[in-house]
Amino acid sequence: MKLELLINQKIYALDVAPDEMLADTLRSKGFLSIRKGCDTSCCGLCTVWIDGKPVLSCTMLSFRVAGKAITTIEGIQPEAEKFARILAAEGSEQCGFCSPGFIMTVIAMKNELKNPTEQDIQHYLAGNLCRCTGYMGQMRAIKTYLRGEVQ
Amino acid sequence: MFTIESLHQPQTLSEVKQLVEKYPDITVLGGCGFLKLSSRKIPVALDLSRCELEKIHETEQHIEIGAMVTLRDIEKNPALNQWFDGALPKAVSHILGVQFRSCATIGASVYAKYGFSDILPALLALDTQVELLRGGRMPLVDFLSKPITRDVLTRIVITKDKRRVSYQNLRNAGADFPLLNAAVSKHDAEWKIIVGARPARAEIAVQASKLLTSSAYGTVDSGTVAMAASMELAFGSNNKASAEYRQAMCQVLVKRAIEEVLA
Ligand SMILES: Cc1cc2nc3c(=O)[nH]c(=O)nc-3n(C[C@H](O)[C@H](O)[C@H](O)COP(=O)(O)OP(=O)(O)OC[C@H]3O[C@@H](n4cnc5c(N)ncnc54)[C@H](O)[C@@H]3O)c2cc1C
Numbered sequence: 263m264k265l266e267l268l269i270n271q272k273i274y275a276l277d278v279a280p281d282e283m284l285a286d287t288l289r290s291k292g293f294l295s296i297r298k299g300c301d302t303s304c305c306g307l308c309t310v311w312i313d314g315k316p317v318l319s320c321t322m323l324s325f326r327v328a329g330k331a332i333t334t335i336e337g338i339q340p341e342a343e344k345f346a347r348i349l350a351a352e353g354s355e356q357c358g359f360c361s362p363g364f365i366m367t368v369i370a371m372k373n374e375l376k377n378p379t380e381q382d383i384q385h386y387l388a389g390n391l392c393r394c395t396g397y398m399g400q401m402r403a404i405k406t407y408l409r410g411e412v413q
Numbered sequence: 414m415f416t417i418e419s420l421h422q423p424q425t426l427s428e429v430k431q432l433v434e435k436y437p438d439i440t441v442l443g444g445c446g447f448l449k450l451s452s453r454k455i456p457v458a459l460d461l462s463r464c465e466l467e468k469i470h471e472t473e474q475h476i477e478i479g480a481m482v483t484l485r486d487i488e489k490n491p492a493l494n495q496w497f498d499g500a501l502p503k504a505v506s507h508i509l510g511v512q513f514r515s516c517a518t519i520g521a522s523v524y525a526k527y528g529f530s531d532i533l534p535a536l537l538a539l540d541t542q543v544e545l546l547r548g549g550r551m552p553l554v555d556f557l558s559k560p561i562t563r564d565v566l567t568r569i570v571i572t573k574d575k576r577r578v579s580y581q582n583l584r585n586a587g588a589d590f591p592l593l594n595a596a597v598s599k600h601d602a603e604w605k606i607i608v609g610a611r612p613a614r615a616e617i618a619v620q621a622s623k624l625l626t627s628s629a630y631g632t633v634d635s636g637t638v639a640m641a642a643s644m645e646l647a648f649g650s651n652n653k654a655s656a657e658y659r660q661a662m663c664q665v666l667v668k669r670a671i672e673e674v675l676a
Contacts, residue, residue, distance in 0.1 A: 263420075280420035280458065283449070301414075303446050304588070309512050315485070317515045321445055325420070326462055367512065388588045389510010 265328040269293070270337030276324075284310065284319040284327060288334060295335045295362040299391070306390035309363035309370075310334050316370040318389075335362045341369055345407045352406070354399025360392045368404055378408070415453040422460045429565060430546055432459060441565055443521030444483065446513065459565070466520070466567060469493070478569040480520025484508055484532075487519060496571075497539055500578035500596065504535035509588050524566040526557055526614055529590040533557070534609040535580050537617060538596035540572035557614065576600035579673035581666040582610075585653060592653040593662050597670035602626060606638070606670075608663055611648045618642035618667075625671070635675075639667035 267274050269291065278287055285308045288296045298320055299307035308320040311333040335342050342365050349355045349365075364387075371378065371386045378386065383404055392400065421439075423429045433439055436457045442448065466479030471492045478487065484505040487493055493501050508514055508531055522532050523543060533553075541553040546565040548556075553569075582594035591610045598605045604625040609615030621642035624633060643663040648656040 279417075281415060281417040281455075283414075302450060303513050303516070304509060306510055306512055312515075315515050316512045318512045321449060321513070321516045323442070323445060323460075326460070367510075370511075385506070386511055389512050 263325050265325060267324070267328060267332060268330070269332045270334060271331070278324045280323070280325060282324045284322040284324045284332070287324040288319060288332075293334045293336055297359060297362065299360065299363075304389075304391065305360070305363075306367060307360050307363040309366040309390070311366065311370060314370070314373065316367050333366075335366055338366075338369065342366075345369065345403070348403045348407050348411075349400065352399040352403040354395045354403055356392075356394035360390065360394075364390045364392065364400070368407065372408060380405075415448050415451055415455055417455045417458045419456065420458045420460060422463050424463045426464060426546065426567060429459065429461065429464060429567075432457075433546060433563075433565060437563060439563075441521070441524075443481070443518040443524075444516040446517045447521065447525065461520070461565070464567075471573075474573055476571045476573060478519055478571070480518060480524075480566050480568060482519050483515050484517045484519065484522070485511060485514035488514060496573055497576060497578040497598075500538060500580045500598075501532070501535045501571075504531045504580045504582075504594075504596070507531055507582055507584070507588075507591070519569060520566045523553070523556075523569060524561075524564075526561065528612050528614045529610045530615060531580075531582060531591055531594060531609075533615040534594050534596040534607040535578070536569070536571075537607045537615055538578050538580070538598035538605055539576070540574060540600075542570045542572075544568040544570060554617065574600055577674045579670040581670045581673075583662055583666060590653065593659050593666060595663065595666040595670050597667065597674050599674050604671075606642050606667055608642060608646050608667065611646060611659055611663075612651050612653070613647065613649060616646060618645050620645050621667070635668045635671040636664070638671060639664040642667045 285296050297307040299305035303321045309316050310319045312330050439457045439459045440455045441459045466481040469490050470477040488502045488505050543556045544550045544567050576598045578598040580596045582591040594609045596607045606618040606622045625638045643660050648659040650656045
């Protein structure tokens with residue numbers, strides 16, 4: 263199928279199969295921040311934004327996002343870097359494999375929720391798994407980031 | 414992962430109807446959460462995303478939910494949060510994460526009649542009808558009692574009434590499937606008690622609901638009714654919980670739900 267996808271504000275003319283998932287399309291175009299962790303819609307590693315909302319690119323058919331704005335972490339690098347530095351300072355950036363998806367969800371949450379409580383944060387991030395940390399460092403990093411403190 | 418040989422993207426329901434008649438084995442693509450777990454070869458796939466079924470529409474008497482509405486849209490919808498004590502948004506909010514709920518659709522979730530469903534008990538507690546392309550409109554409870562046939566679910570219609578509703582669930586871990594869930598509603602004097610993930614599909618505890626409805630408040634206590642519900646329904650065992658545990662926990666969830674409705 264021939265279609266145009268708007269990725270990080272740039273238009274890409276693509277030829278995709280009808281069963282191609284967005285994670286594969288994005289990786290084939292060099293967006294290697296997109297990782298496939300579980301491939302069963304559970305881990306959140308492949309999170310991207312569609313029209314600003316976080317979705318699982320491993321579960322989203324590519325043809326369905328034609329005409330919508332796709333954002334990967336490459337498209338929000340300065341903001342992502344700001345939070346990533348806080349994550350690293352809290353020692354919660356270990357193998358780093360889950361970080362791009364995790365960072366995309368945290369920034370989406372910051373854009374969507376006003377003054378989230380710890381419970382709101384846990385609920386919003388329930389779909390992002392990390393097998394290295396115990397989530398405590400990440401929670402500290404998120405709170406620091408939401409308070410607007412620069413590391 | 415499934416593969417698709419040919420894809421159809423109709424724009425109207427009459428086009429969908431023609432396609433369904435032409436290809437009786439056509440596969441509807443919902444949010445693909447479950448489909449992608451299989452390695453099915455799909456000869457003909459039907460994409461409903463251009464058929465205006467991605468909206469929640471509130472009329473004076475109903476809330477109509479298109480089949481392609483995502484679980485996240487339901488969770489955030491102001492009307493659904495305002496009516497029925499927000500029971501439906503509450504029920505979907507337990508399903509995996511935000512990103513998954515932005516993919517999974519209500520049409521597939523209801524059509525597939527999953528036993529573990531968080532959604533079915535909440536919908537059964539309301540006055541819910543389903544609209545099928547071939548089968549027409551029918552109460553959800555009737556739809557659930559029929560065997561799955563080839564059809565397309567297009568809409569879910571909920572009557573706006575002033576019922577009080579409570580949804581309860583029990584999970585071994587946060588984003589896991591529920592090992593048991595329950596919903597209780599009270600509309601005027603009529604009570605409905607539903608228990609799901611037994612692990613069989615959600616079902617109304619008819620006798621326990623009648624017991625509660627026929628008793629003036631205060632004459633039957635919530636514990637007795639919860640016990641009646643747990644005796645009336647069948648429970649099974651799987652890797653999440655034993656039948657005995659489910660039966661015992663059924664009493665806890667139903668009692669809690671009744672008390673929440675009365676609060
Ligand atoms: C890992 C995982 C965990 C989950 N955990 C839970 C949970 O805890 N609680 C819970 O309630 N649910 C849970 N679910 C189920 C989920 O909420 C959805 O119900 C499920 O993914 C199906 O929705 P979908 O849009 O992804 O459907 P799809 O995978 O696209 O479709 C599922 C089936 O429905 C058919 N179909 C799709 N749309 C229609 C339609 N409009 N008319 C007729 N047939 C249709 C498809 O052909 C297919 O056979 C889970 C799912 C996954 C993958």
